[in-house]
Amino acid sequence: MSPCCCSSSACSSSSTPPWRAVPAGSDPLGPHAVAFVVGGALVLLAVLLTVDVLRGGHGEAEAGEDIDLSTPPDLRTVGMLAGILVATAVLIPLLGWPIAGTVLFWGATYSLGSRTIVRDFVIAAGVSLVTWVLFDALLGVDLPGGPLMGVFG
Numbered sequence: 001m002s003p004c005c006c007s008s009s010a011c012s013s014s015s016t017p018p019w020r021a022v023p024a025g026s027d028p029l030g031p032h033a034v035a036f037v038v039g040g041a042l043v044l045l046a047v048l049l050t051v052d053v054l055r056g057g058h059g060e061a062e063a064g065e066d067i068d069l070s071t072p073p074d075l076r077t078v079g080m081l082a083g084i085l086v087a088t089a090v091l092i093p094l095l096g097w098p099i100a101g102t103v104l105f106w107g108a109t110y111s112l113g114s115r116t117i118v119r120d121f122v123i124a125a126g127v128s129l130v131t132w133v134l135f136d137a138l139l140g141v142d143l144p145g146g147p148l149m150g151v152f153g
Contacts, residue, residue, distance in 0.1 A: 080111035096146020101128030 084107035091100035105124035114120050135141040 077111055077113075081108060084108055084111060092144060094146070096148060097132045097143040098125075098128050098148050099146055101131060104128075 084104060087107070088100050088104040091103060094100075102121070102125045105127050106121050109120045109124065110117070132143050132145070135143050136145075
């Protein structure tokens with residue numbers, strides 16, 4: 001047999017070209033595809049909005065907006081929220097998500113003006129525990145449990 005016949009017979013035995021073959025056990029439409037679709041949609045939206053603005057388009061204010069632009073920002077609240085976020089990032093590896101999440105949720109409610117400390121703490125702890133269990137059990141995302149790892153995990 002000539003080399004041309006051998007190569008053509010090898011290629012004709014497979015219905016899928018070798019460069020398009022999907023390895024066994026792999027999912028061609030996995031989590032990466034979702035990221036590419038969402039990213040592509042965001043890039044397309046950005047391009048369309050840029051074209052609209054360059055053509056003179058502008059968004060109209062909603063009828064319910066009551067923002068006074070002459071009022072300075074509340075730097076105390078912004079600073080407290082930033083501090084809570086930094087504290088949460090530091091506490092997650094040390095104390096785990098349930099405790100760090102409680103600090104995050106309770107600190108956010110406190111810095112935004114709520115003064116029902118005990119109720120907010122109980123709700124923050126509940127939300128933190130529920131999100132930890134849901135991420136760990138249902139989604140398979142291993143959030144650090146900290147000292148509660150042996151109790152709930």
